[in-house]
Amino acid sequence: MIYVRSARAVLTKVKPILEETVLDLVGDKTFLETEVLCIADLGCSSGPNSLSVISHIVDTITAACQRRHRRPLEFQVVLNDLPGNDFNTIFKSLPSFYDKLKRGNINHGPCFVAGVPGSFHGRLFPRKSIHFIHSSYSLHYLSQIPKGLVSEEGAPLNKGNTYIASTTPPAVSRAYYEQFKQDFNSFLSLRSVEVIAGGRAVLTFMGRRTDDPSCDENCVTWKIMSLALNDIAREGLIEEAEIDSFNFPYYEPSAAEVRDIILEEGSFNLTRLEGFEIGWDPNPASNSNRTSSDNLKRATYVSKYVRAVAEPMLTSHFGDHKLWMPYSKSIQRGSPNSTAKKNPSIILL
Numbered sequence: 226m227i228y229v230r231s232a233r234a235v236l237t238k239v240k241p242i243l244e245e246t247v248l249d250l251v252g253d254k255t256f257l258e259t260e261v262l263c264i265a266d267l268g269c270s271s272g273p274n275s276l277s278v279i280s281h282i283v284d285t286i287t288a289a290c291q292r293r294h295r296r297p298l299e300f301q302v303v304l305n306d307l308p309g310n311d312f313n314t315i316f317k318s319l320p321s322f323y324d325k326l327k328r329g330n331i332n333h334g335p336c337f338v339a340g341v342p343g344s345f346h347g348r349l350f351p352r353k354s355i356h357f358i359h360s361s362y363s364l365h366y367l368s369q370i371p372k373g374l375v376s377e378e379g380a381p382l383n384k385g386n387t388y389i390a391s392t393t394p395p396a397v398s399r400a401y402y403e404q405f406k407q408d409f410n411s412f413l414s415l416r417s418v419e420v421i422a423g424g425r426a427v428l429t430f431m432g433r434r435t436d437d438p439s440c441d442e443n444c445v446t447w448k449i450m451s452l453a454l455n456d457i458a459r460e461g462l463i464e465e466a467e468i469d470s471f472n473f474p475y476y477e478p479s480a481a482e483v484r485d486i487i488l489e490e491g492s493f494n495l496t497r498l499e500g501f502e503i504g505w506d507p508n509p510a511s512n513s514n515r516t517s518s519d520n521l522k523r524a525t526y527v528s529k530y531v532r533a534v535a536e537p538m539l540t541s542h543f544g545d546h547k548l549w550m551p552y553s554k555s556i557q558r559g560s561p562n563s564t565a566k567k568n569p570s571i572i573l574l
Contacts, residue, residue, distance in 0.1 A: 233274055236361060238501050239429055243278070243359070244285050246425050250357060251289050251298075255423040262286065262356045263301040265419075267345045268363030275304055275315060276322045278359060279338075287331045297334035305341045305349055312340040344368070346411055350419040358416060358426040364409065365430040367474035371404035373397075374472055381469040385455060388447035388473045389438050398438050405476035409483075410490050417492030426493070432500055433477045443477055450531050454543075463543050471542050473535065 250256065264282060266275050279302050287297055304315060319338060326333045343349050345360070346368045374397055375381055383390075383397045416426065433443040441448065451468070458465045478486075480498055487495045 233277075234503050235429055236274055236278055238503075239361065239427065240281060242497070242499070243282060243427055246427050247282055247286050247357060248289055250423075250425045251286050251293075253423055256356070259298065259356070260296075261299045261301060263303065263354055264357045264359070265303045265305060265341075265350065265355050267305045267349075267358060267360040269306070269361050274361070276318055278361070279304075280322060280325055282357070282359070283326065283333065283336060284329065284331055287333050291331065297332055299334045300336040302336060302338045303341045303350065303355075304338065305343065305345060307344060308342040310342065312342070316340070345415075346408060348415055348418070352418055353421045355416075355420045356424050358420060358424070358428075360426075361429040363430065364412065364428060365405075365432075365475055365477055367401075367404050367476055368408050368411075369404065370472050370474050371397075371400040373400040373403075383472065384469045385451060385465075386447075387451045387454065387468065387471050388475060389444050390448050390451065391439050391441060393439050401438070401476045402478075402482065404474075405478055406482075406486055409478075409486050413487065413490045413492050431477045432483070433479050434500065436479055436481070438477065438479075446527065446531060447473055447475070449527060450535065467543055471539075473538070 251262075256262075264279060266279060269275055283300055283302075286300075290297055304312070306312070316338075322338070323336070326336060341349055345363070374383060383393050386393055389398050389401055420426070433440070435443060438444070450473075454463065454468050454471075455465070457463050458468060480500060484495060484498055487493060
């Protein structure tokens, strides 16, 4: 629920941009004869947020068609996630999704929903088959652990850390960036094959405000995780070497890095690039910038958030032996201060 709530807060921020983008799409003269519009939601198909976004997109497009006295479009919606995702969870929500479409005052055309298992680091759809791509909270995860995180002798270069930190050598930070660049380049290139000419995309992912990726405000979440794991190592429950060999496959790019990669790759036009902040408040959906004086609540929220995101990888690497109780207690001692922010970047292509 913690991760879902955070993602929902981000989607609330993104809604105006989504509306503007899909209205621009249906207003493009290229699509005046379009009868079936295909929407792809990439990387976030296990929770309730995906269908909420799709419902909003379908409503916005259909209302625009009515204002233009166009026949209602038919929609093909494809929900993508990794093969291990339980698509049945979201498919069970489809009856209420369809009921919601019927209850409104808008005369919707037919809407067909399908799941497409697979990594978006590979091809997913036929050539020139997608009109609109949406992806939220996914592209900051890397396809693999960056190369170059150990010395020629095999010694870890980022000792005591699970991600980029203030003590991280520049070579490690560079390795993380190069992996992100490779992944994002590949993503853009693959999607350019699948999206029709004139198609649109809205991509949202975690980003940073500063040029330096090792600045504390950029890596506070994973710094806290590293401190908590080192506390657990001092208690003898895990080995320090296990921490040194664990590297989280994640990268928060700066706006400049994102812009440079898009322009260099060249498949898409970048028409809008924005950033916004979501605070560490336990209830971000109600007030994303509210500062809480209750550090315990904030720390508990951070603990649950990191666990929701990282538990499968942490459990796989460290095992499930009495890890989470001391982890939760330790992470509360490293609560982010009131100025710590999550800073997703918004990209409209």
